[in-house]
Amino acid sequence: MYDFAAIGAWLEFAVRWTHVITAIAWIGSSFYFIALDLGLHRDRNLPSGADGDEWQVHGGGFYHIQKYLVAPDKMPDDLVWFKWESYSTWLSGFALLFLVYYLGAEFYLIDPAVMDLNIWQAIGISAGSLVLGWLAYDWICKSKFGDDNTRLMIALYVILVGLAWFYTHVFSGRAAMLHLGAFTATIMTANVFFVIMPNQRIVVADLKAGRIPDAKYGKIAKQRSTHNNYLTLPVIFMMLSNHYPLAFATEYTWIIASLVFLMGVTIRHFFNSMHARKGTPYWTWAVTAVIFIVIMWLSTAPMFMGDEPEEATGPALRFAEAEGFDEVHDIVLGRCSMCHAAEPAWEGLLWPPKGVRLETEAQIAKAAREIYLQAGISHAMPPANLSFIEDAERAKIVAWYEGAL
DSSP, X not given: OHHHHHHHHXXXXXXXXHHHHHHHHHHHHHHHHHHHHHHOBOSSOOTTOOSEEEEEEETTEXXXXXXXXXXXXXXXXXXXXXXXXXHHHHHHHHHHHIIIIITXXXXXXXXXXXXXXXXXXXXXXXXXHHHHHHHHHHHHHHSGGGGSHHHHHHHHHHHHHXXXXXXXXXXXXXXXXXXXXXXXXXXXXXXXXXXXXXXXXXXXXXXXXXXXXXHHHHHHHHHHHHHHHHHHHHHHHHHHHTTOHHHHSBTTHHHHHHHHHHHHHHHHHHHHHHHTTSOOOTHHHHHHHHHHHHHHHHHTSOBOOOOOXXXXXXXXXXXXXXXXXXXXXXXXXXXXXXXXXXXXXXXXXXXXXXXOOOOSXXXXXXXXXXXXXXXXXXXXXXXXXXXXXXXXXXXXXXXXXXXXX
């Protein structure tokens, strides 16, 4: 039983590491090409017929880069396609969603104080929202409404705000933020898979066949790339938010999420303008700072933890009824609850770390796996063993958890 819990924790870590690596690759290449495209010199009459070029230096060497609006005279055989960075990021992200929020739905996805869902219902809403959200977004982009890019961007923002409100009224605060990020990331990867790459394949096929590609394919791909450009930074914020209860554990979580999307716009506007040599609009940083201050203010509102049920239910009930629970309950109250409480007694703490409360039997039983891994198998908790938990007490936590399995 120990091996299963430890392997599960390491599997989650491995998938998370993979997700971060692939995300770095995707975001890095995306930001690079955005900066490159905006910074190209298009005022030169290049003999190659290219639309623009730029000289760059990196790693001790110089690079001369040219961009062709259509294609060079001869299509190269070794054309590099940038797609797997996006695909692997989404696939690893969904795997992490499955491992953490689907397999641990009772702990991380469902909050009975928000909406008392069955596990299958919560997972269904989660997966269904990602699919239906993409279909709705794609339909709007392809409709007449989507012909106006400014109007479309405003509509997309309204949709994201509405979805933020929806998620916070269905899932736990932590899961709501994460799902908003997952929804946005799904749009971004689907843009690459269903729109940008197919359009590029059509253009390449036309060029190889000696046909002139229709300009609409480039226009459509550019529109979706622009959306991805402005959505990237908010996605990163959403994915990091699960480590910071101040971001997800208040009754204003959906407003905080809505403001984060605005910060994504202001920050990207600065860099896009700078890379396009259209000036350095430093006012965007002032606006970003103001928005962030508002977010900080909203986060200090009363914490929206939601009262736990008086009695443990579901899988947590097994741990509450297991042999040794009474001893573990006393250990946790004595060694952990001074910090993990609605009003922490430890000096300097204004809220429970990671939003985890360990004051009632139900809360302790529900957090059984985390207590086992953090304070039983490993010595991660308490930090620096500040509450002086003894090895014998850790052994009792291990015996209790493994005995309940």
